[in-house]
Amino acid sequence: MSMTATTKSLKDNPIVRLGGVMEKAVATPEAVVIGVSAGGLKALTAILPVLPADYPLPIMIVIHLPPDRDSVVAELFDAKCALTVREAEDKEDILPGHAYFAPPDYHLLIEPDHRLSLSSEEPVLFSRPSVDVLFESAADVYGEGLIGVVLTGANPDGALGLKAILQAGGRGLVQRPDQAYASAMPEAALALSPDAEAMTLEQIADTLQKAVTT
């Protein structure tokens, strides 16, 4: 893990060793969550295919798309990526090296026993799946081991979720609004979470890789 990640996610969490030396615990990343809306396919294409087949973290993704399109997204990326890319199934075990897309018209949540679960509760911010719902449940389960990524999008979904991730000690990466196809989503995320790191898509892909190499 890079130094910035260590200091960022753990600045409020010092532990005191018996010898009296203050030391910061090193959070091991456990999972990545990504939220993206308008312009999302292109943005994800700059990230997912870059990651290797043995990428040690699971990646859970919410993308807003017209309902008739999103069901093929997982297949599309599975063909392009070394990662195994699937549409999330209810109650399946979360595996490293796998990317899971929320299915159309369902919220995707993370269970405490590290399984995926789906829900057809009401849309949140007119969205089902909702980025906030995924991020908040993932923050609750993974805490400081979570990396949340907000990419291009035209609505504020994901901003509250990213805030929850940072509050739980996790790390937030946001696509630079000036580079995003639609800037509203990354702007909203950065407005609520000034500590999140604004980056280009290439830097995000690079950071996700470096986060798992010490």
Place this chain on the structure above:
Amino acid sequence: MMPKTEDIEIRLLLEAIFRKYHYDFRGYAMASVKRRLLQARDHFQCHTISGLQDLVLHDPTMMAAILPYLTVQVSELFRDPLYFKAVREKVVPHLRTYPSLKVWIAGCSTGEELYSFAILFLEEGLFDRTMFYATDINHEALKKAEAGVYSLNRIKLFTENHRLSGGKGSLSDYYTAAYGAASFDKALRKNVVFSDHSLATDAVFAETHMVSCRNVLIYFDRDLQDRAITLFKGSLARKGFLGLGSKETLRFSASADAFSDFAHDERIYQKRDVT
């Protein structure tokens, strides 16, 4: 890792609700329950889940008030039209061979799934020989199901779903509209038994030819899913049909072997001849 205080409180609240009111949410999938209980906590202006538990234990009307938070009631008529199309085109020909039929709509909530089946069976000429069991744990939802009144602004979606499901008439043949609401024809309810039944605590109550239980199991953990599927297996006659939600699967159930895929994409399973 130390459990979070909130998670301890939620476990205690669910245990309290079970002991006091016999509603068993202890096997529900935690992520969604937690999300909704935190909404309830805020709605009822409690500082903590323990505060909510205090209210629920000492005021029975609070149990009724909190129930809508614990049971998700989001549905529509002919939701996932292709499911109903598959029932119509693939399952109905088998059901026609029976002189009388029983259909169980498990977790019927406010009745949308029930009316979809009643209308479909009417259109296919099976209605008069069918007894429907519409069950749910939520009394208020069952009352709404029995009333069959839905907001008129939902009818456009229902009508489109009905058409896509291969509906034969016009959906407007089955309801009357007045004062912003659509009232479904009471004739659709004449062969329906509405009943309080819990997939978590109750047993099989009838032999059925088809069970439709959609977007209910996703709120359960694997053990409770397994219990429910074992109930369906116990209820279904040989070669009976089980319809699940479009993202639900038998894959993780110990009873999976008792079923074969019947319409894979629509998640319709058939109970095997010998189990």
